[in-house]
Amino acid sequence: MRNLPAFLASLTLALVAQAQQAEDATEPALPRWKTLDQLQEVATPEMERVELIVRDTPPPPQRALEIGLVVLDPGTGGDSLDNRRQGVFNDVRSAEARYLPFALRRALVDSNQWGAVRVLPGSDPGYELLVSGRILVSNGAELSLALSVRDSLDAVWLEKTYSTVAEENAYLEAERRLRRPFQDLYHEFANDLYRLKAQRSEAELERIREVSELRYAADLLPDAFGNYLGREESGLVSVERLPAQDDPMLGRIRRVREQEYLFIDTTDEQYAELYTEMTPVYDLWRQYLREQLTFRDAWERRLAERDKPRRGSYEAMKQTYNNYKWEKIQREEMRTLAEGFDNEVAPTAMELEGTVVQLNGSLDQRYREWRDLLRQIYRLETGP
Amino acid sequence: MSRQIIAILFAVLLSACASEPEAPAAPQEKLVLPTPLVRDFSGHWEMDYGRSDNVDQKLRSLYREMQRNAERIARGDQRARVVSPELVNANFGKVIDMARLADMITDSQVLEIEQSADDIEIKRENNFTLTCVFNDGRPELVIDELGSEICGWSAHQLLFRIALPDGLDIQHRMSMSDDRQRLHVATTVDRRGAAPFTINRFYFRFDPLPEDYQCEYTLSRGNVCQTGGL
Numbered sequence: 001m002r003n004l005p006a007f008l009a010s011l012t013l014a015l016v017a018q019a020q021q022a023e024d025a026t027e028p029a030l031p032r033w034k035t036l037d038q039l040q041e042v043a044t045p046e047m048e049r050v051e052l053i054v055r056d057t058p059p060p061p062q063r064a065l066e067i068g069l070v071v072l073d074p075g076t077g078g079d080s081l082d083n084r085r086q087g088v089f090n091d092v093r094s095a096e097a098r099y100l101p102f103a104l105r106r107a108l109v110d111s112n113q114w115g116a117v118r119v120l121p122g123s124d125p126g127y128e129l130l131v132s133g134r135i136l137v138s139n140g141a142e143l144s145l146a147l148s149v150r151d152s153l154d155a156v157w158l159e160k161t162y163s164t165v166a167e168e169n170a171y172l173e174a175e176r177r178l179r180r181p182f183q184d185l186y187h188e189f190a191n192d193l194y195r196l197k198a199q200r201s202e203a204e205l206e207r208i209r210e211v212s213e214l215r216y217a218a219d220l221l222p223d224a225f226g227n228y229l230g231r232e233e234s235g236l237v238s239v240e241r242l243p244a245q246d247d248p249m250l251g252r253i254r255r256v257r258e259q260e261y262l263f264i265d266t267t268d269e270q271y272a273e274l275y276t277e278m279t280p281v282y283d284l285w286r287q288y289l290r291e292q293l294t295f296r297d298a299w300e301r302r303l304a305e306r307d308k309p310r311r312g313s314y315e316a317m318k319q320t321y322n323n324y325k326w327e328k329i330q331r332e333e334m335r336t337l338a339e340g341f342d343n344e345v346a347p348t349a350m351e352l353e354g355t356v357v358q359l360n361g362s363l364d365q366r367y368r369e370w371r372d373l374l375r376q377i378y379r380l381e382t383g384p
Numbered sequence: 385m386s387r388q389i390i391a392i393l394f395a396v397l398l399s400a401c402a403s404e405p406e407a408p409a410a411p412q413e414k415l416v417l418p419t420p421l422v423r424d425f426s427g428h429w430e431m432d433y434g435r436s437d438n439v440d441q442k443l444r445s446l447y448r449e450m451q452r453n454a455e456r457i458a459r460g461d462q463r464a465r466v467v468s469p470e471l472v473n474a475n476f477g478k479v480i481d482m483a484r485l486a487d488m489i490t491d492s493q494v495l496e497i498e499q500s501a502d503d504i505e506i507k508r509e510n511n512f513t514l515t516c517v518f519n520d521g522r523p524e525l526v527i528d529e530l531g532s533e534i535c536g537w538s539a540h541q542l543l544f545r546i547a548l549p550d551g552l553d554i555q556h557r558m559s560m561s562d563d564r565q566r567l568h569v570a571t572t573v574d575r576r577g578a579a580p581f582t583i584n585r586f587y588f589r590f591d592p593l594p595e596d597y598q599c600e601y602t603l604s605r606g607n608v609c610q611t612g613g614l
Binding site: 281311312313314316317318320321323324325327328329332336339 | 478480481482484485488489511512513530531546548549550552554573575577578601602
């Protein structure tokens with residue numbers, strides 16, 4: 001029994017090696033990340049560019065829905081060490097979750113099809129159109145977002161996964177000036193949303209706006225406005241009755257909502273600043289990620305092409321060790337890059353924290369606090 | 385499935401370590417977390433060639449030993465059994481292969497070690513960084529596409545075992561002198577069907593030149609350095 005632990009330790013390691021060998025025997029050791037070849041299969045063969053559908057003049061007010069883009073779910077639920085091993089860096093993802101909605105916002109604003117488009121720190125179900133989503137993949141070579149859009153009636157406009165790959169020259173300075181990396185994805189999303197709006201009648205859009213206002217009012221003052229709305233069997237929000245347009249309470253609600261928009265617009269400026277400052281660093285980060293994938297592909301190809309040395313020989317053992325070594329070194333490199341990224345982005349966020357609002361997660365809390373404050377102001381105005 | 389089996393085996397291994405007071409395991413195999421930290425390897429280390437193994441000499445010595453052993457066997461000398469039977473049967477060509485591999489993977493002249501109560505990072509020149517999260521005393525097992533690692537404390541020694549495909553097993557055993565000025569890394573390379581080969585590397589502590597500036601790596605500007613801290 002003296003050597004039981006030692007025996008078990010050896011057995012465990014032998015099993016690990018055996019399991020590894022079994023895996024090796026059935027399929028070659030491929031990285032968890034997609035190779036560039038695999039990514040090219042995902043991409044359209046000719047990499048057709050998606051042009052944004054743009055209006056020459058702003059839409060008439062009755063078709064100018066307002067859009068709220070909620071900060072994305074970074075998609076980093078697991079253990080940060082595990083994430084890192086899979087090439088997902090929590091700090092970078094957290095910044096991306098704030099950056100990418102702003103990139104989508106730009107496409108929507110550029111399309112000239114909408115009213116105000118705002119990036120929201122937290123969800124607001126009463127928004128005329130609310131965009132939320134999750135980052136599925138973001139590695140410099142591929143971007144994949146699961147996006148969902150619903151209106152104030154709770155009708156789902158779309159639920160779709162948008163994926164695209166960066167073109168080979170996407171990160172060249174000249175190319176970047178002409179076209180942002182992954183621009184096709186942002187354009188595709190904006191175009192989809194435009195087409196969905198085009199299918200709606202003006203009456204439907206008007207209903208969305210009415211419900212949005214009443215949901216906001218009911219949220220702020222449930223006793224007064226709660227019974228204006230109901231639910232259809234389908235689950236959609238319905239209007240039971242409408243307040244008079246000159247209803248003084250509604251007038252106050254509109255004033256309060258303007259105050260809230262002021263807050264959102266202030267934070268929006270901060271997002272814009274973050275977007276501007278982050279863009280060059282973020283492009284570099286994504287460029288490095290792409291180069292790493294390219295290097296990885298080339299390395300794997302060289303390995304596959306090389307003659308297999310005799311099993312158990314020095315050359316075979318050296319190759320086995322070096323495969324492991326380069327895999328580890330590459331991950332370390334990624335970690336260093338992620339830290340370098342964070343060293344540039346974090347101070348921006350901290351600087352923002354000190355001025356108007358906190359951008360690191362607690363903005364949602366601030367937003368709720370601000371709304372509570374508005375409720376209190378409203379109650380003071382109207383009395384108990 | 386294999387991960388579950390491995391996890392169960394680790395649980396058995398740990399309970400076996402804890403429940404054998406009458407027959408303690410060899411201390412080098414008992415993986416426990418030292419609390420408080422018993423050995424802090426932090427610092428910069430440079431190879432001491434004078435004390436480290438010379439692979440050529442070690443191979444010559446092994447060869448002579450094998451020859452002597454073979455002669456003993458030929459004479460029917462009982463002492464031949466005292467010597468490791470693997471050594472007797474080993475093909476010397478395989479021994480050379482193992483020695484070359486051990487030499488290659490331990491050729492880092494400089495180590496930079498950062499250690500906290502929670503983890504350790506051993507940055508090795510021209511090689512990958514060995515990292516170990518202490519995990520409240522539980523040995524950390526990491527299974528990757530190209531190999532598996534386990535690490536943990538064995539008394540005052542820090543152990544890393546790396547299981548690679550094709551039955552290749554590498555073990556690094558690190559210990560430090562009481563005055564904290566010398567570091568010993570014993571690396572054993574093992575493979576089924578071949579005799580294990582151990583190479584000893586010794587390092588002495590050195591203090592890098594004092595820096596009046598601090599640097600921070602940034603993506604767009606590379607290392608940004610400034611005096612008086614960032």
